[in-house]
Amino acid sequence: MEILIPLAILPVAGFIACYFVHNRKAQYIISLSAAVVHLACSYLIFAEIIIPAESDLFRFDALSRLFLLILSHVYFWILLVSYSYLNRPAMVKEEKSKKFFFAMLNIYLLANTLALISNHLGIFWVASEMTTLSVAPLIYYYRDKESLEAMWKYLFLVSVGIAFAFIGFLFLALSAGKTVLEGQQLLVSLFTLHAKQLNPIWLKASFIFVFVGLSTKIGIAPMHTGDIDATSNSPSPIAALMAGSLRGTALLGVLRVYQIMAPTSTAAFARSIMIIGGLVSLFAAFVFMFKVNNYKRMIAYSSVEHLGLITLGIGTGGIAFFGAMLHTVFNSLTKVVLFLNAGNIHKAYRSREIDSVWNVLQNMPWTGWLFMLGFFAVIAMPPFGIFFSELMILQGLLSRPLLLAAVLFLLFFIFVGMSRNVFRMLYSNSPNNHAAAIDDKFEITHFTSLVLLILLVILGITMPPQLHSVITQISKDFGILL
Amino acid sequence: MALRILQGLLPFLFILGLSPLLVGLINKQKALLTGRTGAPIWQPYYELIRLSRKETIYAKTASFVSRLAPVVVFSAVLIAGFMLPVGYTRPLLSFNGDIVVFAYLLGLARFFQIIGAMDIGSSFEGMGAAREATFAVFAEPIYFFTIGSLAFVSGYTSLYEIYLSIRLDNPSSLVFIIVSSISAFFLMVTECSRMPVDDPNTHLELTMIHEVMILDNSGVDLFLYQYSSYIKIMIYGIYEVLFFNPFGMQNQWLGFSLFIVLLLLLSTIVAWVETMIARLKMKNVPQYLLFATAIGILDLLIYTFVK
Amino acid sequence: MDYLFLIGCSLFIIGAIASVLIQPVRKALSFFVLINTLAAAINLIFAIKRLIELPQVSNLFPVFPQYASMFRADGLALFFLLIITTAAIPTVISTYSYLKHYIHKETSVRVFIISFSLLLLFTQLLVFANHGIVFLVFWELMTLTAYLGMLLEKEKEEVQKGSFVFFTATHLATFFLYIFFFLLNDNCGSWLFSDFHISSASGTVFYLVCLFGFLGFGMKAGFMPMHFWLPWAHPIAPAALSAFLSGVIIKTGIYGIFRIIEFCSPLPVWMGLVILTVSLFSAVFGVWYALAQHDIKELLAYHSIENIGIIGIGIGLGVIGITNSIQPLVWLGFGGALFHTFNHAIFKSLLFLGSGVICHNYKTRNIEKMGGIVHHAPWFVGFFLIGSIAISGIPPLNGFMSEFLIFKGFFNGAAALGEYYPLLMLLMTAGLAFVGGLALMCFTKINSIMFLGTERSRLDSFKVSRTDHTAMGILAFLCIFFGIFPQSILGIISSAVTLSRNELDMHPYAMFTRWEFLTVIFAGVLLIVMVMIIWKKFSTKQRISDAWGCGYTPQTPRMQYTASSYADEINSIASHTLQIKKHAILPKTMFPKKSNFVSHSEDFSEKRIAAPVYNYIVSKINSFDFLSKTDIRFYISLMLVIAVIYSIIAIIWP
């Protein structure tokens, strides 16, 4: 339990401190230190240097460890850049929301951590509801019409979704009727142990509800809309945070239930549902890539695409599952790069419309090139990691030729649509031929993106043994032998 | 070996020496057929000598290309002449696949003649060059349909051996030979720019092909051009004639004399055709050539299925 | 000595890094040129050395034994390394003067330098890849770096569009290759090329593998009708890049096709016939389209399609040879194809570099506006002329030699196979001759219109830098050299074919004809030319005067024959199939007014296949507008609906 001190108690302390301290720099330092400690711990746990004691409320199996690392990693980088982000000249309205920025981030960290390490689905539920609550005010950062609408939609939709998920969990409890688990707590470890005895009907029902409910948070079409609005209207660090870690947290919930179902006869059903979900989200991304005229929304759709691929991979199983796990890692890192640079572009051009952004490559070289590289990374160009993970997923799909064909078709046209938009931003000539006077110094966001891109390359080319072993462990937990 | 080389050189000398005579013959016979006395058969020699003496005039717009072109044309045609077996003496240059080299050497000549013509930038010569190039596109396949088809059925790829392989005992091959010689005749007419494709002695620029291309050449250049055109006629004449000479391989001398006779006969035919047939419209020439090609294909079909 | 290649590769990387660090950019440029030339030279030596001493496949990077299995240096790879490096050296040299024009755009130049040196590196590593994933990685990296290189003039609309088309088309090709490699891996249970073997015994999979392989690589190589991206990509790329693009990169497609033949052996005969047909189709229509172009680079791009077609014909012959196990035919086919690949790399780079120089002096690519360059830069024109002769397959230059091999292949195949093959082969021969004729016409056209005659549009000075002369000179020399001494490379080609087919030594087949005769002939031609030139110089007196105007006052530039009118003679024959559009204002009245004639062609596979499909899909997308509702109640009801649907699935689930 003492492991919770750095992971959970520290953020709480951070929250309280940030709540009372009003100096922004102090807030920043406090939260940053919390984040650093958190990162360190989660890495130590990940590398199994610390092996925390399992309790029945919290567990640190491979899955949690992986997602925990992703979370604290993304969180750390976001926190790093957010100070300079807050110091940017802004409207008066924003100043109000800046007060609670770091406090809310601390809550966010706490909530996500709890959700990730929870072994009790009830706790998971409470925590993930908490993540929504913590992120909602941050979405409302700009305090304008759009962000208000986005916040409302996100809050409402996700709350309803999470309520659905809760119904799903209750069904899970229901499925334990007439078995040794009768009247037991909703402990994942326990349920996985006796999964064979669970009642298949309720299992299916619970999976449906959990999947549909959490889809609002993961961004699986057609429940992706609230997510899109939120990510596209929140400030870019928050958007990056959501795309990078929040979606992962929600995905974990689905994975937990799937983990319980994996050994049972209903696994096939769950898998096909996930494949359908993934395909639908790919399709949605494909459709909207051509409609979208707002680059932040475009990036959001690209993460809909990638989460779709991930669920598809999980559903397919085999090597694809492995690929999907890898994909979650790479995708979250890439999204951070993209959103941060998109934020810079937004700052410079004061618009989110693709048409009103032009010749970024010329006007702001650093941001432009980093954005371009991030884009290459996200469309699975080597040597960036996503290429390899996507290759694995596609390879796994080989057993379902038609599905593979469909996926490749969608992927190709998503690629076309996205690259068309991105290139138009990057080097279309200015509508009214005057060069923009934009200063684009090398700042911390660029540093972050650079580091993350290098990290992506390194992870992609030299698969670190810890990562490999952890993912293999996960696949073993899900009964997939590679 | 020395004898071999000597033997190889003879036909070369034959081509070099007698090609103007062949042209002279043709013109003479043409004149007779049209009821004129006509120039003496040695006329081409006189003209060549005259040209070689004259001074060479270059246009202001001419570049090194038009200085280079006639030379290249001449030498290419000359070397091509090395490969033909004149009356079944083994040519000096005879090896596997020389039929391709033969065709492409003439291609080299054509290339330089065209750019030489375009060098001046005169619209007339452009006209001629365009036509030359266009017709060449259709002429090339004909070559492969005639001699090439022989090569395919005989399995040899050297002109000498191909001609040696001709037997007239088999009736189907007789048909084969005759038909392909017809399209070969078309080819000759085109390549040497005679009637009905081109009129060697018209003097309206708009209607000429070969003559208009050398409009701006004079003196030595013109000499080279004329000479190489004579050689070309000779070459194609031989190329045509050798189809009908079964006796070559039995008896050297009989073969040779028959070869001469056939050559004379060919000159008569050319003359006769030129008097009888009017020039084609320029835009009909491709059809005419395609017709020749079609004959070639038909011919090969016949042979393949009769065999 | 085995470290040679490693050194070369590391030099490329050093060049890339240094070009970022070195200030000012001008220095960086010179450094880049030097070091990359050096590196390419080293790798060239490596390739030749390996090819001559017929190595067994051995470790390429002695320092990293763990990657030993990832790379493989077999004959084919080595030969392609030879091609790449041969083309690389002059192109790199020429970039020096080319980039001088852009030196004010520092970032763009640096980016170009980096991406170009990386492109060189990745292309070389690609051909050595022995592992499916590694191959794909380098394949994509090659595309990526080439794409980045194209962005040198990214402010131009056409560059943006063209590079985009290139990017997407190659990505599509890559998707086909994904499936290709997945299937192979699935079947052979390994990613290593050396383990890839699949025979028609394994049924449908075999044909699928072939299909996707040919789709992927064929698209890269630019076989018709998958060529539509080529005329987009080549014109807009910087000269050096488009030289490399069309000289080498599309050849990686050919490399891939050789690999397919290696993996899927034996290919059925009909496949060989299909390859032959498609290739002939590409050759004929490629050159015919080229004839209709007036944009010099686009024209050259279409010529690449033609030459790819010729190479394909060779490959087809080889395949037929394999299936009927006729070694001479295999040798002639593959040897011819490889030789032509090599030659094309040489003369196409030469021509593209030349076009680059021209485009810089005239600020246009439209040949109708040029003319009379020969009076400014005779040497330059001479080099370009040599390239043109070579590409038209006319002796005594290398282009003819490779076509000669293929011709021999026809005759040989016909003789060896009998039955109806003579007929087929004859048709092929005639077709190839036809292509030759068209090529001749096309290149006489561009040479005459661009260089000869008088200037159509005013041109004060035509600057050709020393480096350009060097680069083009090297290439021109190679054209002549391999034309007159083909023996010098035939041995290497034999060993390439041998190594790649792991069969007995094929040297004897190199001797199927007396090459010395060819040498004699061409030497003879040159000799006579020399002699006569000298004779002309000294014997006769010369005079300069006006051109023969036949009745009217001397020439004006506008009187000259234009490219459109030159090509019209033949294009009018095929104007329907090629979609050639003519716009003519012809003089009608007795006193003619302003009259002109222009013609241009539309590419069928772009206008009839690619664009319609794309537009159809994009238009279909608009029928999903109902998805983009904004009302939250719609979302929630959607959620309910989805839940219900899933439950229904659950209920009917077996």
Added chain:
Amino acid sequence: MENVLSILFCLTLLYLVITARLKTYVGILRAQGILLSVIIIFPFLRHLSVHILIIPLMSLIVKAVIIPRFINKIIIDLDVKRIIEPNIQPFNFLLLSVASMSVIFIMSHVLSGYTPIETIPFASAFSAIVIGLLLIIFREKLIVHVVGFLILENGIFLFGTSIAAEMPTIVELGALLDILVVVFLMGIAVNKISSTFTEQKVTVLGGLKD
């Protein structure tokens, strides 16, 4: 006894469907809160202890006191029109809800054959969920959406008790807290919206689209 309460619960739902006044909504919320907290006391009646009473008390306070008051406050502050104009015929809405309720009852009866569930609480919980959603789908006022969401939550709460899924106290409290905060946030949002936009209807929230 539980069944009786559950039936009462269903009646509140039906009343919810037919009514058209916001005040009534708040009243119904309060009533449901009381009902639920009574329901969850029942299992504990046998062995009563302070420790066990925490949850029912908390839920009573939250569901029956704080939340209704809060919503009332919002309604008064923003003086929302008291009458809600439905965009579906009240009769059809009633029909729809009754139909879905009956379907749910039948379904749960069928299901109870396989698995140990008390039909009536189960069914009524589910109909609460469904009617909550229907309320959200067929009403325009945002405040009504909030109410609908609360009804949904109540349904889940009842559901949880009906299948006797024990949650640790901490989780239960957490859940209550979450709901409270959600409603709080939603209230603030509605406030903001009414100050930013012309009226508090979902129809005004149409700014974000592609």
